Structures are given as C-alpha cells and as structure tokens.
Amino acid sequence: MTPRTPVIEQFSRLSPASRLALAVFRVRAAERPAGIPGSLFLGLTSRCSLACLHCKYRGGAGASDLPYGLALGALREAAALGVPKAVFFGGEPLLYPRLAELAGAARDLGLFTELDTNGQELTAGRARALARAGLSSVMVSLHSPSPAEHDRLCGRGTFRRAARALAAALNAGLVTYVSSCVFAAGPGARELRGLLAFARSSGAHGARFLPYSPRAGASRLPAALAAALRREDPAGFAGTCLARGRSGCAAQRADILYLGSSGDLRACPYAMASLGSFPRCTLAAALRRSGRPARGPVRPCQKRA
Ligand code: SF4
Structure with missing residues (x-):
C-alpha cells in the first residue's frame, strides 16, 4: 500500500521544503511507537470528477465531504499518537474546498502530507499552490501504460491529463509517485512491466501498485503481485500491499488507518469492515480493533463485513 520511501539524495528535483519534509518523515516513521x-x-470526499469502470466507489449512493473540523480533529489525534503521514484521499480530494488549508494544518502538526489524486485537475499552478500551502507529495493514478487502455477505463483524455499532472507535481518539487490498479500479475507480467517502465520514464520517484480485488471472496492477486514485483523490480522502485519480508497486507499489519467522508474508520480505504465512527470511536480505539493476526489469504478488502 505504501511505496518504499525514496532516498532523498537521488532526487535533485525536490524542493527544499519537500526534502526537509521527507527527512523528517523518515525519522518519524522509524521512531513511531509499536502499533x-x-x-x-x-x-x-466521496465526490469524483471521473467514473472509472473498476472503481469501488463508482455509482455510490449520495455524495459527502468529511467536515473540516472532523478532518482536523483526526489529524491532531494522529500527530499526537505518532502517525508520521497524512494522505488526502477521495473520491477526488482536489474537489475538497479546504484542501490547501488542511495540508497546511497537517504540515504544521509535523505530518508528511500526500495527495492521492486522479490528476485531472492538477495543473502546474495548482501543484505549485498546494506545495506552497504545505503539501509534500503527490500520487497520480495511472492504470495502464497504454493511453487507449487507460482512457477506456477512466474516460477520454484522462491519460493525457494524468501525465500532465505527473509533470506538474515534479516541476513543483513534490515527491511524486504513479499509483496503479493492477488487474493481473501472471507469469508474463506484461502489463506490470509496462507500468514499471512508464513510471520510471515519467521521472516519478516511485510507484504504488494496488491489486484489484473482487468485492467478496479470496483472491490470490495481492500475493501474485508481490511475487511479480520481487522478480521484475528487485530494487524496490514500486511498493504494494504485501511488503517484502513482512507477513500480511498493510491493513492486516495495521500499517494504515482510513477515515472516510462519512466518519467511518477502516483498516484500509478498501477494507469491507468498519472499525467504528469517528469521533465517537477515536483513532486509538480503532487501532486496537484493527490489530488482527496477519494470517490467511483473504484480505480485509476481499471479505464482506
Ligand atoms: S486490504 Fe486489500 S487493498 Fe488494503 S492493504 Fe490489504 S490487500 Fe491492499
């Protein structure tokens, strides 16, 4: 779920602010308390500017934004607990009216700040403004190295705008990743190789590959994807839900926590089961509930609550 933290020295294009934020993040991540x-x-927000064919949220009933006060409260509790990073997620988080303000608040709390976006509205000016406000990193969704295939999944012109967003984030001096849904990781791994090649050639600092899972039942894809990455990407440019040398996926290891726009807490944005409703259920209480044994092939995103 989390890409490997890039080695700062490799990235001359990072702004001084992004370099500093990354250095602080690395220390805070290494020193965070157990659990x-x-x-x-x-x-x-659950709103989105696209309706990608594979999206879990596609066609969801109603649209909601996370109230700003709740978002701020969650950031404060996260910082107090020692969580080192806040990820702004959606729907499409660029549609959230107070995104820049929230990025500044998170930065002031000492959190590394990351935007997970489809990139359609991320112009050069917007990327620079968000960087000035306190954003350190951007993940741009790009689901195929083929423009035609990406546009088939996400809509006409989306590949071109996502590629523009990657360039905008890099030019704004932000830590920049490609984020892709992977649908198959068979022995040939042609699509995976193509995605890796595209992400590297785009100048991105890394990639995150999410195994696309059915809504119920077990899938071997997370393990197959992790194995394919060990083969195709021994240097660890890309990360996925199953980390090298660790058992269970990021959600099973309680390595991430998700607060949705309706206040529901989950072990992962894609997990089926709710851990409680914030703020009645605090982040600390949700973490106590999410610490499950990391065994078994059925991941939290594959099992109905
Ligand atoms: S629950 Fe699914 S999407 Fe989330 S980290 Fe685990 S395998 Fe990945």
Missing part, C-alpha cells in the same frame, strides 16, 4: 500506523488516509 502506530505509518499513514492516516483521509477520505475527504
């Missing part, structure tokens, strides 16, 4: 996740994902 504290590396990232708090905030599902700022």
Whole structure:
C-alpha cells in the first residue's frame, strides 16, 4: 500500500521544503511507537470528477465531504499518537474546498502530507499552490501504460491529463509517485512491466501498485503481485500491499488507518469492515480493533463485513 520511501539524495528535483519534509518523515516513521500506523488516509470526499469502470466507489449512493473540523480533529489525534503521514484521499480530494488549508494544518502538526489524486485537475499552478500551502507529495493514478487502455477505463483524455499532472507535481518539487490498479500479475507480467517502465520514464520517484480485488471472496492477486514485483523490480522502485519480508497486507499489519467522508474508520480505504465512527470511536480505539493476526489469504478488502 505504501511505496518504499525514496532516498532523498537521488532526487535533485525536490524542493527544499519537500526534502526537509521527507527527512523528517523518515525519522518519524522509524521512531513511531509499536502499533502506530505509518499513514492516516483521509477520505475527504466521496465526490469524483471521473467514473472509472473498476472503481469501488463508482455509482455510490449520495455524495459527502468529511467536515473540516472532523478532518482536523483526526489529524491532531494522529500527530499526537505518532502517525508520521497524512494522505488526502477521495473520491477526488482536489474537489475538497479546504484542501490547501488542511495540508497546511497537517504540515504544521509535523505530518508528511500526500495527495492521492486522479490528476485531472492538477495543473502546474495548482501543484505549485498546494506545495506552497504545505503539501509534500503527490500520487497520480495511472492504470495502464497504454493511453487507449487507460482512457477506456477512466474516460477520454484522462491519460493525457494524468501525465500532465505527473509533470506538474515534479516541476513543483513534490515527491511524486504513479499509483496503479493492477488487474493481473501472471507469469508474463506484461502489463506490470509496462507500468514499471512508464513510471520510471515519467521521472516519478516511485510507484504504488494496488491489486484489484473482487468485492467478496479470496483472491490470490495481492500475493501474485508481490511475487511479480520481487522478480521484475528487485530494487524496490514500486511498493504494494504485501511488503517484502513482512507477513500480511498493510491493513492486516495495521500499517494504515482510513477515515472516510462519512466518519467511518477502516483498516484500509478498501477494507469491507468498519472499525467504528469517528469521533465517537477515536483513532486509538480503532487501532486496537484493527490489530488482527496477519494470517490467511483473504484480505480485509476481499471479505464482506
Ligand atoms: S486490504 Fe486489500 S487493498 Fe488494503 S492493504 Fe490489504 S490487500 Fe491492499
């Protein structure tokens, strides 16, 4: 779920602010107390500018934004617990009216700040403004190295705009990743190789590959994807839900915590089961509930509550 933290020295294009934020993040991540996740994902809104064919949220009933006060409260508790990173997630978080303000608040709390976006509205000016406000990193969704295939999944012109967003984030000096849903990781791994090649050639600092899972039942894809990455990407440019040398996926290890726009807390944005409703259920209480044994092939995103 989390890409490997890039080595700062490799990235001359990072702004001084992003370099500093990354250095602080690395220290805070290494020193975080046991049982504290590396990232708090905030599902700022269920609204989206796209309706991708594979999206879990596609066609969901009603649209909601996470109230700003709740988002701020969650960031404060996360910082106090020692969580080192806040990820602004959606829907499409660029549609959240107070995104820049929230990024500044998170930065002031000492959190590394990351935006997980489809990139359609991330112009050069918007990327620079968000960087000035306190954003340190951007993940741009790009689901195929083929423009035609990406546009088939996400809509006409979306590949071109996502590629523009990657360039905008890099030019704004932000830590920049490609984020892709992977649908198959068979022995040929052609699509995976293509995605890796595209992400590297785009100048991105890394990639995150999410195994696309059915809504119920077990899937071997998370394990197959992790195995394919060990083969195709021994240097660890890309990360996925199952980390090298660790058991269970990021959600099973309680390495992430997700707060959705309706206040529901989950072990992962894609987990089926709710851990409680914030703020009645605090982040600390949700973490106590999410610490499950990391065994078995059925991941939290594959099992109905
Ligand atoms: S629950 Fe699913 S999407 Fe979330 S970290 Fe685990 S395998 Fe990945």
